[in-house]
Amino acid sequence: VKEASMTTESEAPGAVTKSGAKNAKSDAQKFYKKRPDPEGLKLIEEGDAAMKENDFAKAKALYDKATEVCKASSVQAEKPKKEPKPAAAEKEEPEKTGANASRTLLLSDPKTNVQAKPMREGVPEEQNYARNSQQVLDDHLKTTGGKYLTRFPPEPNGYLHIGHAKAMNFNFGQAKIAKSMGIGGETIMRFDDTNPEAEKQEYIDSILANVKWLGNNPIKVTYSSDYFEELYQFALQLIRQGDAYVCHQTKDEIKASRDIIRQAHIDHLKEMPAGAFSPWRETGVEENLDKFEKMRTGQYEEGKAMLRMKGDLWSDNPAMWDTVFYRIKYSPHPKAGDKWCIYPTYDYTHCIVDSLENISHSLCTLEFETRQAADGPYYWLLHKLGIYKPVTWEYSRCNITHNVLSKRKLNSLVTKKIVNGWDDPRLLTLDGLRRRGYSPSSINAFCEQIGVTRSGTITTQMHVLENCIRTELDLSARRVFAVVRPLKVEITNMSQQETLKVPNHPKDPSLGEREIVFSPTIFIERDDFRLQDDPQYYGLAPNKDVGLLGTGVVLTCTEVVKDSKGNVERLKATVRPRGDAKPKGNIHWVSDGAAVKAELRLYSNLFTVENPNVSPAKPAAAAAAAEGTLSSPFTLLQLES
Template sequence: MERDAILLAVGLNEKDIFNLTKNEALTTKFLRTITEVNIPLENKSSEFNYSCGPLILKLIQSIPDNLADNRLIIAKYIAQGKLKTGVQVEEAIKYAKKIGTTPLPIQDFEVECGVGADVNEEKVTELVNGQISSNKLSYYTIGKANVGKLVGTLRNEIKLLKFADGNIIKQVVEKAFQALSEELKDTPVEEAPKKVEKVAVVKTATTTEKVATQPQKKTYNFDARFLETAVNPPELLEQHKNQTGGKIMTRFPPEPNGFLHIGHAKAMNLSFGYAMSEGGCTYLRYDDTNPEKEEKIYFDSIREMMEWMGFKPFKITYTSDYMDQMYDFAVQLIKEGKAYVDFSSKKEIHDQRENKIESKYRNTTPEENLKRFEQMKMGIYDEGAAVLRVKIDMSSDNYNMRDFVAYRIKYVAHPHQGNKWCIYPTYDFSHCIVDSLENITHSLCTLEFENRRDSYYWLLATLKLYRPHVYEFSRLNITTALLSKRKVLKLVKEKIIRSWDDPRVLTLAGLRRRGYTPEGIKSFCDDIGVTRVENLIPIERLEQSLRTDLDERVNRVFAVLEPLKVVLTNYDANKVEHVEAKNHPKLAERGSRQLPLSRVLYIESSDFREVDSEDYYGLAPNKSVGLRYAPCNIHCEKVIKDENGKIVELHCTADFDKKEKPKTYIHWLSQSAPGVDPMKAEVRLYEKLFTCDDLDEVGDEWLNYINPNSEIIKPNAFVDPYFQDAKNRAVYEKYQFERVGFFVVDQDTTNDQLVFNRSVTLKVDNKFKSK
């Protein structure tokens, strides 16, 4: 069968295939795995799951090649339908990583992954009732405060429940709690005492923050400015609780007009993290009411990056899906005399709102406004000729309460709705309504939206809709970094950076290409916390989160970025021996690799100086250094220069007796045979894109602060023979180049050209700190 036919036969859809086949190495690995699990593709058998492709792909992407034997066993379980769900495969991945290279203990593995577990409603009922009976008062206290939290608590405590259907669990727990409530209805329940957190004061270059050290469980303070309109009437609150079962409901609502950046990661970490900690749910909602700025590539990239970060929404929605309901609400406001069609120009409306002046159209009759709004919908007016405004309070001190625009005309095809509509609601009109319709309990947003909370609650109260709790937190600002999608787009269009995923920008796609991990990014978000205080976070904190994450995660290899040739004059010209090098100094189970050692080797140019000094430990004339892992030291006897006086070669002697203890050991790479140099690679060294700490301070002059050395390319680097194995060259594979830094295989890598990006140096280097 042809490649694409095989991919389709195992359940990948066309989009999956398109994304997969962009990565040749991953495609090869996937096809090899499908062959090895022996799925009969042409004569199908009922013994196999022919929708297993997505789960096997997830497995391959998650488990490294050094665990390939156990990975193949898990792939066979998936192909044979023994691991059927994403949850089971996630548990399998966790277990495989936990045991490392140890052969998979089948019995324990099957228990951990729920193989053969039939967690039906009867079994769930047995497990839940048994757990609750062990401490009825404790579970009653949790459930009385929040039934959704009780569901989450029991799912965490009863291992088998992770493999059960979520709806069944919810129904069983609610039924069990009702029975428990009846049994303990006359039992007084004391509130649990609040835990006092110990705090540590952390000082950075720009901020001083208190960071909780105990307890480890995240705590959230969502206190915000009180408004009477934010209070839900009892009947609305009861209706909301009936629809949600008391669950915490959050949403992540990006506008699909650009790529997600690390500020969005902070927002995701908060919305998804809070909901998960409380046993709740999170929507991914595309806020798609600006069709002229929205493109399919942005919709796709948002979902891709959210999934890469490890966040899973329980539902994906579009603001535009609610256009019919929002239109009806607009009509309702017009009929009640609380909205009107305005033919003022954009500037006139701005001036009216700025100067608290009523529009001459403000008191048009509801009947006339209904007619005009219908004409807007029918496309009678030119784009920009008319808008619908809500009638609130033009004398208010809050600009957003001065009759904001609710609808405008746009003759642009919508990427999701096509040409169905030519009028679109604004953010101020749509956001609160969709939050309410989706029963969001906590609407979490950044502080620039704080002045909108008044109109948010005014509109919901006027429409007699349920009102979520709104909390505004400080947006993420990082030194030397640009997070504005508009400005990043300008950099792309003017070809100052490669693309939206350029490793120098803090888009999530750029961070992934730079070599960042979801875990490192989440650790950074947890480190900086969530407050209402605006501050500027040093980028070094983000870099340190990555170092910490990668230190144990990645193997060590050698790479010589600026090679300087060294000839060992006392070494047999035809001899090649191999030395053993550890793949990780602290993790023996990672194994080792063989490095060739011969007469000709290469060291880093920076590891040699023609003029020695007391504070310099590298190689110099008549001086020795050690070669890391090698059985000898080398002693420099002679320096060879070209006609321009440039040093091109060193003649050294190898000291196998190691008569002197060297002050330092350097990395190196040797010819694998006489005249056969090490493998070549292009290495891209990335630094901060801007030389200014706070780009907001320089305003429109921000382009003048671009760092001309933000990307330095080393086109002729030599790399470890470890990379002769194609599996070690897979895109996004990460390594530490010993003594140099952390690096990642770039997507520009081909069969003929290996490309690496520097993720971060081994430690903060003062010469690279922002000015």
């Protein structure tokens, strides 16, 4: 009894036990599953690290904080829908999502878009900023004629990649479907050029070329900078309404304030503690107008002043916590020149230009979901300005194994010369894919195959992309023989060469025939020969038969000639007509003398790990790829002429 009543230091009253920390983790995971907030996940991972160090009190505190973050988060987990099993007669009908999504009109009828975005569960109606008045919607429909109007808005700060191809396929594709249905559909090509430091004309030119290359035809090309004056006037309107203020906090101070606000939400405080509000949040209208004019006329240094929204710090949507609308940048703009030294942020520009261009459906990837919620800054801003509110629609990003699509990471690979430029064939940039031999139709087929989903965790295997071009080329490519690692074969019972005719395509006679030379000395693929035969092996071995493609003969290995080190140097063989008995396998070959040497560039995965975005990644092929496959010596190839 005495032993049972004793407590250790870790089990003392009020101490956190391992079991208590595990229970806290279970709660955190449960709420993360419902609301998968990235910050919540980070806290859970930090809690796991504390558990490994047996710091159960720290772990429990982190798990509890993760629970509160996820509870307060606006991120919604996708709810899986159970589809009824189709009847036999219905199985041929295309699905509405996934692979066939790009061929199905997924977007709502523009005439019904009074409520531009559904409200999140639990959000009060007074925070519903996404509702259009009927008059505003009618004015929009009068301008557009009720057609679907989408936009493709890349920032010209780099080269396009396969993820942009997916965005193009969805935006242009939905408009094309609506047009084919007689409703009407068009797409605007818009450059989101609000950051003069990162944007270059070469990127603009490349983007326009790639959009055209993929077969997309926008009704017009616009630039966010085309609307700088309107955006500036709207900013003045917000200041006069008391909905925006000039702030002088540093980035670190803003982050500290947001951390205080976040903790206040977690702790369910009734009042915001000191430090939550910017010291300049309650500055008067006239003073804010004066300061904003000083920003515009270059009287502040970069980073010393910015225009922020006067949002709702009590909102459980963190994007509402006084987002920055304008900042100072003393850099010439590639299109606007040096007319401006204040530039609007993406969060400010995106929604207003969508509205000004009468976009019916603004399609973005899932990272914008919080900002584009009905109670988020996208709709708050349009609500405060009293202008039309487009529908926003989010979908998952394109992720492919063994590669990266982040512009920042791609830029790092290029600048560190791990790859040979933005068009390196190992990259998934459109220029790289094009140089590697991908066609526009194969890239579009890939985008249609993966479709659009609401899951942010799907990563597509690289072979899915490769299969799209393989399938296309299989139908259209003329066949030729080539051997990568040639092994000489001397045919001892053949004295003269012959000229044979073989089809250019095994299944398409319309592609015609070609002549090839069949000589007493040929080369086969070294991998098509083994010293030891195997029942499951279909290649050549000593005293074994294989067919030679295109010749109608069977080749039998009669002798293996080795060099002084015991390596196979060449083979001796005989041939005979194939007859009725088909050989177990058939191999390709090229003729000595008639073949030509060629340089062969072989590409493997760029990264050794499947998902370099979450794993400690290094470029593949430690011996060669670190310098770039293209800078390595090429493999010599024997190729028929």
